[in-house]
Structures are given as C-alpha cells and as structure tokens.
Amino acid sequence: MATEDIALGQAQELRRGTVVLACLALLRKPQYGYALLETLNDAGVTVDGNTLYPLLRRLEKQGLLTSEWNTDESRPRKFYRVSPEGSRVRTSLVREWQDLVTSISRLTKENG
Known part of the structure; x- marks a missing residue:
C-alpha cells in the first residue's frame, strides 16, 4: 500500500471523531x-449522507439532539437541535479538543 493511501486512511480516521463535535x-x-x-462540507468537514444521517439518529437516541418535523413546506423536513444534555457534552468535547490540540502541537514541535 502506498504511503499516500495510508496517510489518506489515517486522516479519515482523525476526521471521523470530529464530526460529532462539529454537529x-x-x-x-x-x-x-x-x-x-x-454546512459541514463547506466548512471542510467532509462527510456524506450515509454517515451523517445515522449519526444524527444515534445522537438523538443518546439524548444529545432533539428533532421535530416541519410540515409547513411542500416537502416535510426533520430539523435537529442540540438538547441541554448535548450542550453540556459539547462543552466537554470542546475542552477535550483544545487539550488534544495543545498536546499534539507540543509533541510535534518537540519532535518536529
């Protein structure tokens, strides 16, 4: 397997965990x-529908999101919003993310 392919796969693994925080x-x-x-794709958080929709359902089942159907338009749409518990988890994940960025930055500078 080429180095480029390995790096691409590892980068995908790194991004996978960030989708929850981004949502x-x-x-x-x-x-x-x-x-x-x-919005995610425009921001550079590449994700496809086959990944996002199951993730939204899982986060809702975990109580981190709430949803409701909007039937005002010709095509009904399900809207998602962060629940109070989701807000608390988001705060914790942001803190964790910032700690990781600091740690990885320190490691890459020391071993750069």
Whole structure:
C-alpha cells in the first residue's frame, strides 16, 4: 500500500471523531439534515449522507439532539437541535479538543 493511501486512511480516521463535535457545535440553531451536510462540507468537514444521517439518529437516541418535523413546506423536513444534555457534552468535547490540540502541537514541535 502506498504511503499516500495510508496517510489518506489515517486522516479519515482523525476526521471521523470530529464530526460529532462539529454537529453539536452547528446545531445550536435548528437545521435539517441536508443543510447541515452542506454546512459541514463547506466548512471542510467532509462527510456524506450515509454517515451523517445515522449519526444524527444515534445522537438523538443518546439524548444529545432533539428533532421535530416541519410540515409547513411542500416537502416535510426533520430539523435537529442540540438538547441541554448535548450542550453540556459539547462543552466537554470542546475542552477535550483544545487539550488534544495543545498536546499534539507540543509533541510535534518537540519532535518536529
């Protein structure tokens, strides 16, 4: 396997865990799935619908998101929003993320 392929796979693993944090950060305001998908991709957090929609359902089942259907338009849409518990988890994950960035920055400078 080429180095480039290995690096690409490892980068994908690194990004996978960030999608939860990104969703919890973005869903302070209600959004429906497709709009969230576009916002994430535009921000450089690459994710596809086959990954995002199951993740949203899992986060809702865990109590981190709430959802409701908007049937005002011709096509019903399910809107997601962070729950109070999701806000607490987001705060904790942001702190963890910042600690990791600090640690990895220190390691890469020391061993650079």
